[in-house]
Amino acid sequence: MSRSIKKGYFVEPSLAKRVEEAKDASSKPMLKTYSRDSVIIPDMVGFTISVYNGKSWIPVFVTENLVGHKLGEFSVTRIFRGHSGTDKKAK
Numbered sequence: 001m002s003r004s005i006k007k008g009y010f011v012e013p014s015l016a017k018r019v020e021e022a023k024d025a026s027s028k029p030m031l032k033t034y035s036r037d038s039v040i041i042p043d044m045v046g047f048t049i050s051v052y053n054g055k056s057w058i059p060v061f062v063t064e065n066l067v068g069h070k071l072g073e074f075s076v077t078r079i080f081r082g083h084s085g086t087d088k089k090a091k
Helices: 013-024
Strands: 031-033 048-052 057-061
Touching: 013 031
Parallel strands: 031 048
Antiparallel strands: 048 057
C-alpha cells in the first residue's frame, strides 16, 4: 500500500541525518541502513547505500532514476530457485 499524499514520503530520520552530514564531507562513504521502507530522495543521488536484506548487505548506487522508489525494492529478500517440475522431461 502506498502512503497518503497528505503524510508525504518517509525517510528514516537517522538516515536523512547521515546523508546530510555526508553531503558536507568531501568523500562519499557507503551508508549502511536497515530501513528498507525509506524512500530515495534527491539528496541521496550519487551515494552508495547498503541495504540489509536479512542476510547480507546489498549495495545500491543511487541515480536520478531511482528517486521516489523505496530502498527495499533493490534489495530482494527471497531467492527464486525454480519451479519444482522444471527438471522433469515433457512427455
